[in-house]
Amino acid sequence: MFPFILFFLAAAITVIAAVRLSTYADVISEKTSLGGMMVGTLLLAGATSLPEVTTSATAVFVGSPDIAVGNVLGSNLFNLMILASFDIMYRKKRLLGNIHAGHQMSGFVSLGLTALVMIMILAPTGVTILGVGLEMYLMVLFYVYSLRKMNEQEKAVPEIAAANEEGEAALQRTTNHIPLKTAKIGFVISALVIFVAGSLLTIAGDQIATITGLEASFVGSFFIAAATSLPEVVTVMVALQLANYNLAVGNILGSNVFNMMILVVSDVLFRSGAILGSVSPVLALTAFFAIVLNLIVLGHIVYLRQKSPSRFYIVPSIVLLIVYFVASIMMF
DSSP: OHHHHHHHHHHHHHHHHHHHHHHHHHHHHHHSGGGSHHHHHHHHHHHHHHHHHHHHHHHHHTTOHHHHHHHHHHHHHHHHHHHHHHHHHTGGGTGGGSSOTHHHHHHHHHHHHHHHHHHHHHSOOOOEETTEEHHHHHHHHHHHHHHHHHHHHHHHOHHHHHHHHHHHHHHHHHHTTSOHHHHHHHHHHHHHHHHHHHHHHHHHHHHHHHHHOOOHHHIIIIIIHHHHHHHHHHHHHHHHHTTOHHHHHHHHHHHHHHHHHHHHHHHHHOOSSOGGGSSOTHHHHHHHHHHHHHHHHHHHHHHHHHSOOOTTTTHHHHHHHHHHHHHHHHHO
């Protein structure tokens, strides 16, 4: 029973610390010279994604690349399930019908990166440069190019810039009472706590896979991924309480894009060749379902920009939840 107790304890600590870390990151980005949009966004994205970074890095060190990759793909699956769940809960607010067009770009970037990962799991090139798979260099290039395009889009469309400023202002109102010195100390302490708790989460997950006979890819894609994605649940809840739908949707889709870069870090740490060529082909199924869920969300957003929400508004989100649970069963 010890690995299970350790897993749930580490998960709880990770969630609490990640929520605090995100709060402190926002204070730092607002009250220092790091207040620029790109730097602030990267700081906040890095803060909320630190559990995934720590977990995947630890998985590489304990010799479980399946957990490292499964954690990232599973987190993206879980994040989209979160979005669909809240869309159903707040169906009268028409969540996905009240956001700016910039979120479509984030969705398409995540879709492209996931498709590349799926292809490379099924047909690895075997080509490495400085010990890192060729596909990771392609992912970084695509990521950097996409960031530039998103930045250009924001500057070109006043609607997007206004929505982002509204999100930043809403967050600032909830953190004004925290002194900068307290935020800096709290950020470092929270990061260290996540580092330890995230490492324990991976070690416990690896032991659970051994004890139960479950595939490490399944444990990483669903158990650990769900635990490391819980901070996003809290962030989305706060955003919805502030009635800031752009912040809620942007947090999920933005985190999914940022999470894919964790695979690059994992491959750099993995010293036995390209990490995507060393994982179970079952993870291609996880990537496939992530693509399907992404397409459902994107299709819904694009449709709502052309048509007014109808009484069948929540149908896509219900379909997404069904697909998620089908994916869980198939992976199991």
